[in-house]
Amino acid sequence: MGTAERKGREKEQRRRAILKAARKIFFEKGLPAAAMDEIAEAAELSKGTLYLYFKSKEDLYVSLLEEGLAILRRMFEEVEARSLPADETLRQIGFTYYEFFKQYPDYFKILMFADARELHSQVSEEVLQGSEQRSLACLEVVARVFARGVAEGVFRKDLLPIEVAIMLWGISNGMIGLIANKAEHFMHDHQINLEALMAKSWELTMNSLRTAQKKK
Amino acid sequence: MGTAERKGREKEQRRRAILKAARKIFFEKGLPAAAMDEIAEAAELSKGTLYLYFKSKEDLYVSLLEEGLAILRRMFEEVEARSLPADETLRQIGFTYYEFFKQYPDYFKILMFADARELHSQVSEEVLQGSEQRSLACLEVVARVFARGVAEGVFRKDLLPIEVAIMLWGISNGMIGLIANKAEHFMHDHQINLEALMAKSWELTMNSLRTAQKKK
Amino acid sequence: MGTAERKGREKEQRRRAILKAARKIFFEKGLPAAAMDEIAEAAELSKGTLYLYFKSKEDLYVSLLEEGLAILRRMFEEVEARSLPADETLRQIGFTYYEFFKQYPDYFKILMFADARELHSQVSEEVLQGSEQRSLACLEVVARVFARGVAEGVFRKDLLPIEVAIMLWGISNGMIGLIANKAEHFMHDHQINLEALMAKSWELTMNSLRTAQKKK
Amino acid sequence: MGTAERKGREKEQRRRAILKAARKIFFEKGLPAAAMDEIAEAAELSKGTLYLYFKSKEDLYVSLLEEGLAILRRMFEEVEARSLPADETLRQIGFTYYEFFKQYPDYFKILMFADARELHSQVSEEVLQGSEQRSLACLEVVARVFARGVAEGVFRKDLLPIEVAIMLWGISNGMIGLIANKAEHFMHDHQINLEALMAKSWELTMNSLRTAQKKK
DNA sequence: CATGAATGAGCTTTCATTCAT
DNA sequence: CATGAATGAAAGCTCATTCAT
Numbered sequence: 037m038g039t040a041e042r043k044g045r046e047k048e049q050r051r052r053a054i055l056k057a058a059r060k061i062f063f064e065k066g067l068p069a070a071a072m073d074e075i076a077e078a079a080e081l082s083k084g085t086l087y088l089y090f091k092s093k094e095d096l097y098v099s100l101l102e103e104g105l106a107i108l109r110r111m112f113e114e115v116e117a118r119s120l121p122a123d124e125t126l127r128q129i130g131f132t133y134y135e136f137f138k139q140y141p142d143y144f145k146i147l148m149f150a151d152a153r154e155l156h157s158q159v160s161e162e163v164l165q166g167s168e169q170r171s172l173a174c175l176e177v178v179a180r181v182f183a184r185g186v187a188e189g190v191f192r193k194d195l196l197p198i199e200v201a202i203m204l205w206g207i208s209n210g211m212i213g214l215i216a217n218k219a220e221h222f223m224h225d226h227q228i229n230l231e232a233l234m235a236k237s238w239e240l241t242m243n244s245l246r247t248a249q250k251k252k
Numbered sequence: 253m254g255t256a257e258r259k260g261r262e263k264e265q266r267r268r269a270i271l272k273a274a275r276k277i278f279f280e281k282g283l284p285a286a287a288m289d290e291i292a293e294a295a296e297l298s299k300g301t302l303y304l305y306f307k308s309k310e311d312l313y314v315s316l317l318e319e320g321l322a323i324l325r326r327m328f329e330e331v332e333a334r335s336l337p338a339d340e341t342l343r344q345i346g347f348t349y350y351e352f353f354k355q356y357p358d359y360f361k362i363l364m365f366a367d368a369r370e371l372h373s374q375v376s377e378e379v380l381q382g383s384e385q386r387s388l389a390c391l392e393v394v395a396r397v398f399a400r401g402v403a404e405g406v407f408r409k410d411l412l413p414i415e416v417a418i419m420l421w422g423i424s425n426g427m428i429g430l431i432a433n434k435a436e437h438f439m440h441d442h443q444i445n446l447e448a449l450m451a452k453s454w455e456l457t458m459n460s461l462r463t464a465q466k467k468k
Numbered sequence: 469m470g471t472a473e474r475k476g477r478e479k480e481q482r483r484r485a486i487l488k489a490a491r492k493i494f495f496e497k498g499l500p501a502a503a504m505d506e507i508a509e510a511a512e513l514s515k516g517t518l519y520l521y522f523k524s525k526e527d528l529y530v531s532l533l534e535e536g537l538a539i540l541r542r543m544f545e546e547v548e549a550r551s552l553p554a555d556e557t558l559r560q561i562g563f564t565y566y567e568f569f570k571q572y573p574d575y576f577k578i579l580m581f582a583d584a585r586e587l588h589s590q591v592s593e594e595v596l597q598g599s600e601q602r603s604l605a606c607l608e609v610v611a612r613v614f615a616r617g618v619a620e621g622v623f624r625k626d627l628l629p630i631e632v633a634i635m636l637w638g639i640s641n642g643m644i645g646l647i648a649n650k651a652e653h654f655m656h657d658h659q660i661n662l663e664a665l666m667a668k669s670w671e672l673t674m675n676s677l678r679t680a681q682k683k684k
Numbered sequence: 685m686g687t688a689e690r691k692g693r694e695k696e697q698r699r700r701a702i703l704k705a706a707r708k709i710f711f712e713k714g715l716p717a718a719a720m721d722e723i724a725e726a727a728e729l730s731k732g733t734l735y736l737y738f739k740s741k742e743d744l745y746v747s748l749l750e751e752g753l754a755i756l757r758r759m760f761e762e763v764e765a766r767s768l769p770a771d772e773t774l775r776q777i778g779f780t781y782y783e784f785f786k787q788y789p790d791y792f793k794i795l796m797f798a799d800a801r802e803l804h805s806q807v808s809e810e811v812l813q814g815s816e817q818r819s820l821a822c823l824e825v826v827a828r829v830f831a832r833g834v835a836e837g838v839f840r841k842d843l844l845p846i847e848v849a850i851m852l853w854g855i856s857n858g859m860i861g862l863i864a865n866k867a868e869h870f871m872h873d874h875q876i877n878l879e880a881l882m883a884k885s886w887e888l889t890m891n892s893l894r895t896a897q898k899k900k
Numbered sequence: 901c902a903t904g905a906a907t908g909a910g911c912t913t914t915c916a917t918t919c920a921t
Numbered sequence: 922c923a924t925g926a927a928t929g930a931a932a933g934c935t936c937a938t939t940c941a942t
Contacts, residue, residue: 043942047905066370068284072933082907087934148429154282168437199444202430203453210426213364214418221384228415236411237419244460263922288916298924300918309916479901498802500716504937514903516939525937583865586714600869627884631876634862635885642858645796646850653816660847668843669851676892695926720912730928735913 051089054079055103058096063142067097067149094158098150098167104143105170108136112177122185123242129178130208130238134231137212144216147171148209175201182245191245200245211237267305269295271319274312279358283313310374314366314383320359321386324352328393338401339458345394346424346454353428360432364425391417398461407461416461427453483521485511487535490528495574499529499581526590530582530599536575537602540568544609554617555678561610562640562670569644576648580641607633614677623677632677643669699737702727703751706744711790715745715797742806746798746815752791753818756784760825770833771894777826778856778886782879785860792864795819796857823849830893839893848893859885 057079061070072093076083090096115128137144150167178201185191191200211234222228273295277286288309292299306312331344353360365371366383394417401407407416427450438444489511493502504525508515522528547560569576581587582599610633617623623632643666654660705727709718720741724731738744763776785792798815826849833839839848859882870876 043905050905069370071931073931076908083933084907084909084935085905088905093933198442199449199452202438202444202446203427203449203456206427206430206450207423207453207457208426209429210424211419211422213425213429214422222418226414228418230418233415233419234422236415237423240419240460241423241457244456287914289914292925299916300924301922303917304922500802503935505935508904515937516903516905517901519938520901580861585865586717630874631881631884634870634876634878635859635881635888638859638862638882639855639885640858641861642856643851643854645857645861646854654850658846660850662850665847665851666854668847669855672851672892673855673889676888698926719910721910724929731912732914732928732930733926736926741912 050081050085054081054086054089054096055100059100059103059142062097062100062146067094091160091163092158094155095160095163097146098155098159099163100143101146101150101167102163102170104140104147105167105174107140107143108133108147109170109174109177111136112174116177116181121190122181122188123190123246125181126178126185126204126245127238127242129181130204130242131235133208134212134234137216141216144212148213175205178204185245189247192247195245204241207237207241266297266301270297270302270305270312271315275316275319275358278313278316278362283310307376307379308374310371311376311379313362314371314375315379316359317362317366317383318379318386320356320363321383321390323356323359324349324363325386325390325393327352328390332393332397337406338397338404339406339462341397342394342401342420342461343454343458345397346420346458347451349424350428350450353432357432360428364429391421394420401461405463408463411461420457423453423457482513482517486513486518486521486528487531491532491535491574494529494532494578499526523592523595524590526587527592527595529578530587530591531595532575533578533582533599534595534602536572536579537599537606539572539575540565540579541602541606541609543568544606548609548613553622554613554620555622555674557613558610558617558636558677559670559674561613562636562674563667565640566644566666569648573648576644580645607637610636617677621679624679627677636673639669639673698729698733702729702734702737702744703748707748707751707790710745710748710794715742739808739811740806742803743808743811745794746803746807747811748791749794749798749815750811750818752788752795753815753822755788755791756781756795757818757822757825759784760822764825764829769838770829770836771838771890773829774826774833774852774893775886775890777829778852778890779883781856782860782882785864789864792860796861823853826852833893837895840895843893852889855885855889 054075057075058070060078061075064070065074070093072083072086075096076086079086086096090099111132112129115125115132118125118128120128156164175198179197182191182195182200183197186193186197211230215230215234219230222230270291273291273293274286276294277291280286281290286309288299288302291312292302295302302312306315327348328345331341331348334341334344336344372380391414395413398407398411398416399413402409402413427446431446431450435446438446486507489507489509490502492510493507496502497506502525504515504518507528508518511518518528522531543564544561547557547564550557550560552560588596607630611629614623614627614632615629618625618629643662647662647666651662654662702723705723705725706718708726709723712718713722718741720731720734723744724734727734734744738747759780760777763773763780766773766776768776804812823846827845830839830843830848831845834841834845859878863878863882867878870878
């Protein structure tokens, strides 16, 4: 044993080193401006080695998604584990998503843009599927919470949990996207706090999911 | 007069020619892949001339926003002019936004991406402000409709019209972004129709804006 | 004994495996486009192992010559074994060379290009000498046939057999080179069949080697 | 006028500067080893400029053919202009071809290799046709001389001049190819002078073209 | 002896931008 | 004001070869 095992570990370590370096560079400069040379240097590896582990620059970029989605899922599951009423859990998941955006704005950005059609062609099928799976895992947490809420009688019965999850995801993305790009502008020119607005929007949406008697 | 006037007209014409060519090329290839050479050729002007009218490639790209936003505004105002009840108007405006995305996916894309931080540095202040103004004009249509709804008693009084407009904008962007990137995937792998889901989401949101007695 | 012997056999087998794989890849893609990775994979050996058996990519390439020349020699000797009159044998050897080109165009190509100065520096002395020896062996068949023809009185006495062999080789290479590159062009643009022309040229040359009274 | 004219001249000059630099580098290193960087530097121009004038590295390489063929044609026509008997003219043209090889070995090499299938795809149609035309022009000189010989009664009537020209071309290429690659080897190992052999071969071939009564 | 991960120089080509005319 | 030739940095990717295990 021993040898093969260690080799496997080393390979995994190297992969991590590359991802770490890639994160740094991509997050600093964005996909187009980041150069493989820089990433190689940051990883203290040769450029060629990068291509041993990742098919292309884009492949490496999208591979970061896995990391981001793993974090997000963990954050969601942590909220779920608090064993609060379903509606409160869902509310907190919403804030957690925003929290994720604040803590890891760059992962969030990849999450939003990684699907852009243009990238797909340069990314290995494997990486693509991996990210889709993990993305689904996050959605499933949300769906699960909603389903629990339905069972508990706080959420409407007439909506499919997975559909609600997708809907909430879309809505949140939109609002956060606005915050990412426009927060300062709206605050400065119109004295509108997009962060507060997002909270309000989330409450409204949550409310529309509740059963009639439970509306707050 | 005469001469100066004609010169002004010619200048404006040339500007339009460039924008027209840019639209064609950018929409065909996307910002990174589009080349100034191609745009110059399509505009039947020299490459140098492009830089007489636009500060940079990105500047030209973002300048297209004005066109897009003008179209969108016209579409919104058309709906407004139908003189329907405020809630119906707002509902139709929502669908119109989606319609805009379907008809002009490329303008929509610029709308979504043009704010990305990375571009800003390369874009002239002037262009940036122009687009912000026109963007606001669109929001104002929505805000106006909502305000009318409040006056008519169909919409809640406790929400600021402009904030509602922003909120609806964010939500719509998020859902449409999902459709743009994930529609096929969700339909294929999960038999979920994102388009229908978007409609449902819009209805839910609309509902949460209504006064209690008017809920449908 | 046993072990050492088996090792020797294994080594030879591996060498053959590499040559076989190299043939496939080089013939498919040509020297510049062929990659050592591919050859290694085709040989089901590691890339490093290739360098245990061959000094360089070029060395491996030129090593294929041996195979080609072995085939050519066999083809020549087969003609020789038919025990025809010397002039008929020579004539058939000429056509056989062309046949070799048609059947093994890739070996022929190596034959023609392997001597290019540029390769020499990267090829081991050993391989180089091996190919020269085998090349000479082919020439010797031709020389032998010509010598027999002199003895039989059909060929001129005033020419050195080995020189004639070289001459015929050069002439054939030239004509075949033309066919390889230009056949289609001449056929298409000028209705000239280079293949037929080559046959005619060969007859003319043969004729000029005959004794006066034997001219056809 | 003036300006446009001068620009045209400058452009032509620049083209020549590139070709001159390319000749130097390609001839020193061969097509694969030559780098566009080097050529640009030698031409005292930027790399980008090279691509303004030539589509690709290969295009530039093949463009040198025109120069080579122009020289060759001039050399042939000079011989023709000496107004010697047709057979003597043809004999001298043969030696002139060899002379061309000795004086411009690198042009000769391009002549031999430029048709290789592999290049074609990267070379502009224009350049390709240009070289074919000039190549034909050289052949036509030879054909013309042969035709004159037929008229003068020194050459056989039963051969088509253009076919003879092609044949002689092929034969010469083959012999010269041998000289280029093997001269030293044959001289050193077998005391055979390929140059002398080529001359002998040419005489033999010439002889076989003569009418019976004129054989020497 | 065999491996195969790592190397890193090296390559062609592209393109936004400038500036002399 | 318009031109378009020239620039030259930049960049992704390949691949022959090496060498520690």
